[in-house]
Amino acid sequence: MEKANNDETVFVGVRLRPFLGYEARQHCFTASRNVISVRAPDRKKTDFAFDCVMDSTDASKPSYVSQEKCYDMIGRRIVQHSISGYHACLFCYGQTGSGKTFSCMGKKGEAEQGLLPRLLQDLLSQMESLPSGQVHCRAQILEVYNEKLRDLLSDKDSAKAPEIHVHPRVGVYVDGAIDMQIDSMEQLQKVLDTGMSRASVASTARNPKSSRGHVIFRLLMEKHEEDHTVVSSELFCVDLAGRENEKTTKVTGENFVELTFINRSLMWLSQCIQALGRQARKRSSSGSSGALEGSSRARFRNSKLTLLLINALTGNSKTCLLATVSPAVVNLDESLVTLNFASTVKSIKVAARRAAKMDKDSLIQSLNDELQSLKEQLSKGTERNGQDLHSQAGLVRNMMESYKARWEEAQKNADMLRRQKDDALQNLAISRWKFAKATVKNELREESSAGDKPSLQQANGDVQVQVDVAEKQKRLASSDTVSSACPAAAPPADGTWLNWTLGDGSVPKSPRTPSLVLYSKDPGFSGRLIFHVADEGRKYMLGCSPHCDFRLPQTLTSCSETYSAWQESGRLFIMQTQGIPPPCASIEVNGDRLSPTEAKELLHQDLVVLSQTFRFVVFLRPDPAVQALLFGVGKGGRT
Numbered sequence: 001m002e003k004a005n006n007d008e009t010v011f012v013g014v015r016l017r018p019f020l021g022y023e024a025r026q027h028c029f030t031a032s033r034n035v036i037s038v039r040a041p042d043r044k045k046t047d048f049a050f051d052c053v054m055d056s057t058d059a060s061k062p063s064y065v066s067q068e069k070c071y072d073m074i075g076r077r078i079v080q081h082s083i084s085g086y087h088a089c090l091f092c093y094g095q096t097g098s099g100k101t102f103s104c105m106g107k108k109g110e111a112e113q114g115l116l117p118r119l120l121q122d123l124l125s126q127m128e129s130l131p132s133g134q135v136h137c138r139a140q141i142l143e144v145y146n147e148k149l150r151d152l153l154s155d156k157d158s159a160k161a162p163e164i165h166v167h168p169r170v171g172v173y174v175d176g177a178i179d180m181q182i183d184s185m186e187q188l189q190k191v192l193d194t195g196m197s198r199a200s201v202a203s204t205a206r207n208p209k210s211s212r213g214h215v216i217f218r219l220l221m222e223k224h225e226e227d228h229t230v231v232s233s234e235l236f237c238v239d240l241a242g243r244e245n246e247k248t249t250k251v252t253g254e255n256f257v258e259l260t261f262i263n264r265s266l267m268w269l270s271q272c273i274q275a276l277g278r279q280a281r282k283r284s285s286s287g288s289s290g291a292l293e294g295s296s297r298a299r300f301r302n303s304k305l306t307l308l309l310i311n312a313l314t315g316n317s318k319t320c321l322l323a324t325v326s327p328a329v330v331n332l333d334e335s336l337v338t339l340n341f342a343s344t345v346k347s348i349k350v351a352a353r354r355a356a357k358m359d360k361d362s363l364i365q366s367l368n369d370e371l372q373s374l375k376e377q378l379s380k381g382t383e384r385n386g387q388d389l390h391s392q393a394g395l396v397r398n399m400m401e402s403y404k405a406r407w408e409e410a411q412k413n414a415d416m417l418r419r420q421k422d423d424a425l426q427n428l429a430i431s432r433w434k435f436a437k438a439t440v441k442n443e444l445r446e447e448s449s450a451g452d453k454p455s456l457q458q459a460n461g462d463v464q465v466q467v468d469v470a471e472k473q474k475r476l477a478s479s480d481t482v483s484s485a486c487p488a489a490a491p492p493a494d495g496t497w498l499n500w501t502l503g504d505g506s507v508p509k510s511p512r513t514p515s516l517v518l519y520s521k522d523p524g525f526s527g528r529l530i531f532h533v534a535d536e537g538r539k540y541m542l543g544c545s546p547h548c549d550f551r552l553p554q555t556l557t558s559c560s561e562t563y564s565a566w567q568e569s570g571r572l573f574i575m576q577t578q579g580i581p582p583p584c585a586s587i588e589v590n591g592d593r594l595s596p597t598e599a600k601e602l603l604h605q606d607l608v609v610l611s612q613t614f615r616f617v618v619f620l621r622p623d624p625a626v627q628a629l630l631f632g633v634g635k636g637g638r639t
C-alpha cells in the first residue's frame with residue numbers, strides 16, 4: 001500500500017447560512033477569509049481559524065458564497081482525491097437547521113444543487129475519460145435512525161436491517177444493503193432522489209424539514225485491471241442529523257426520542273474525534289508511529305455511525321468536514337459547540353494511502369478458506385458459541401457471493417462495452433476503408449480517362465520521387481528487408497529515404513509494427529516504402545533532413561524535421577513540428593486537416609497526407625484488404 005509522504009490534517013470548512021424566519025437579525029459572527037470570529041454583546045471575542053470560511057448570510061454581498069462557490073471551495077477537492085485513488089469522505093456537521101442538508105444535497109434547480117450531486121457529476125464525467133469498462137461504480141444510501149441501520153434504496157420496510165461488519169481484508173462491509181450499479185449521472189440522480197425521498201424527515205420548531213437520522217451516501221469505485229486485479233476506493237458523503245439541546249428543545253414525543261438518539265450518536269462521534277485529536281497530539285510530541293490504539297479503535301464500535309465511518313476517520317481516507325452554523329445570536333451557544341467540534345477535527349492527523357491493488361482470485365480464495373475453517377469449527381462443535389460461528393459463516397458466505405456476483409457483472413459489462421467498441425471501430429474502419437478505396441478508384445478512373453500509361457513522375461504525382469527508376473527497381477529486387485524496422489542508417493549517397501523497409505516486389509509482406517505505408521497511384525511504388533514506428537516511447541522524426549528517422553523526398557513542400565510519429569501502448573500518433581507553416585507542414589487524416597498543435601492518434605486504415613503531397617495508409621495489424629490495396633496480394637501479386 002502506498003503511504004502518503006506526510007500526515008495531513010482533515011480539511012475543515014465552515015459555512016454561515018442566511019437568517020431564518022424565527023431568528024432576529026442580530027449577527028454574532030464576522031467572517032474573513034479563513035477566520036470566523038465571535039463578535040456578540042457580553043461574549044468573549046474568539047477567533048477560529050479553519051481551511052476556509054464561507055459566508056452565505058447575504059446574497060447581495062460580493063463575498064456571498066453560493067452553492068457553486070461552496071463546491072469550488074470544498075467539494076472539488078473530494079473529486080480530486082477520489083480520482084487519485086484515495087478513499088474520501090465529506091461529512092456535514094452542525095446544529096439542527098444550520099444548513100447541512102441544504103449544503104450537502106441542495107434543492108431542485110441547477111444553481112441550488114448541493115455538494116453531493118455536483119461532485120458526483122464531476123467524478124462521473126472525469127471517469128468517462130478512462131478506458132471504457134474499466135471503472136465500475138456502485139452506490140449505497142444508508143440511514144442510521146434511532147441507532148438502527150436502514151437501507152434507503154430498499155423499498156421493503158420489512159426487509160432485514162443491514163448489518164455493519166469490519167472485516168480485516170475487506171474493511172467496512174454492510175451485509176444486506178443494496179448497492180446499485182451506476183452507469184450514468186441520470187441514473188445516479190434517480191438513485192439519489194429515491195434514497196432521499198425515503199430519509200426520515202419531520203417538522204420541528206427549528207426546521208420544517210429536519211433530518212431525523214444520519215444519511216450516509218457511499219460510492220464504491222472499482223478499477224478493474226487486465227491482470228485480474230482490482231483497485232477499490234470509496235467515497236462517503238454524510239449528512240449528519242442536527243444536534244439540539246435536549247433541555248431547551250421544543251420537540252416532544254417521537255421527535256424527542258429521535259433527538260436523544262441523534263445527540264447520543266453525535267456524542268460518540270465527538271468522543272472518537274477527541275480521542276483521535278489526543279492521539280494526533282501525542283504522535284506529534286512523541287514522534288510515535290501513530291497507529292490507532294486498541295482503545296480508540298474499540299470506541300468506534302459504540303455506535304453504528306462511528307463504525308460506518310471508521311475508515312474515513314482513522315487515517316486511510318482523505319476527509320473533509322463542513323461545519324454549518326447559524327449567524328444569529330440566539331443560536332450562538334450551539335454554534336460554539338459546532339466550532340469547537342470543528343477545531344478538534346482540524347487537529348486530527350491522517351496518513352491517507354492510495355487504495356491498494358487486490359487480486360480478485362486471492363480475495364475470493366481467502367474468504368473461502370475462512371468459510372471452510374468456520375464450517376470446520378461448527379462441525380466440531382468446539383470453541384466459540386455455535387450461534388456466533390453460524391452467523392459469522394453466513395456473513396463470510398454473503399461477502400464472498402456478493403464479491404463474486406459483483407465482479408462477474410463487472411466482467412460482463414466490460415465485455416459488452418468492449419464488443420460495442422469493437423463494433424463501432426469496425427464500422428469506423430469500414431468507412432475509412434471505403435474512403436481509401438474511393439480515393440483509389442477515383443484516381444484509377446482519372447488515369448484511364450487520361451489514356452496513356454502515365455510516366456512515373458505523373459503516376460506518382462503524390463510522391464515526387466527523386467530517384468533514378470532503374471536504380472530504385474534494382475534496389476527493390478535485391479531488397480529483402482521486409483520484416484523489421486531498419487535502424488537509422490547513414491544517409492545513402494543517392495539521397496533517398498532513410499530508415500525504411502521495402503516490399504520485396506514478389507511476395508509482399510505486411511509490417512508487424514505500427515507503420516505508415518506509402519500509398520501511390522503507381523502500383524510499383526504503393527506499399528514499397530514502409531515507415532516502421534517500431535520502438536515504444538521513441539519519437540521518430542519525418543522530414544527531409546539527414547537526421548530524420550524517416551526521410552521524405554526533398555521537394556518544395558517538405559522541410560527538415562517536419563513531423564514526429566510515436567507509439568504508445570501499440571497506438572500510433574502523429575504531430576507536426578511546431579513553427580513550420582503550411583504547406584511545408586500539414587497533416588490531413590481522412591480528408592480532415594489537423595491543427596498545427598494537434599497530436600492525432602492514427603487508426604488502422606487511416607489515409608494520411610503529409611505536406612499535401614505524401615500519402616500513407618496506416619497499418620496497425622495484418623489485414624488482407626489493406627494488403628491487397630498496398631501490396632497487390634490477392635490480385636496476382638505485383639508486376
Ligand SMILES: Nc1ncnc2c1ncn2[C@@H]1O[C@H](COP(=O)(O)OP(=O)(O)OP(=O)(O)O)[C@@H](O)[C@H]1O
Nearest residue numbers: 017056096097098099100101102207210211241242
Ligand atoms: N446556505 C443557505 N442558503 C440558503 N438557505 C439555506 C442555506 N442553508 C440553509 N438554508 C435553509 O435553512 C433551512 C434549514 O436548512 P437544512 O434543512 O439544510 O438544515 P439542517 O442542518 O440539515 O437541519 P436538520 O439537522 O434539522 O436536518 C432550510 O430551509 C434551508 O433551505
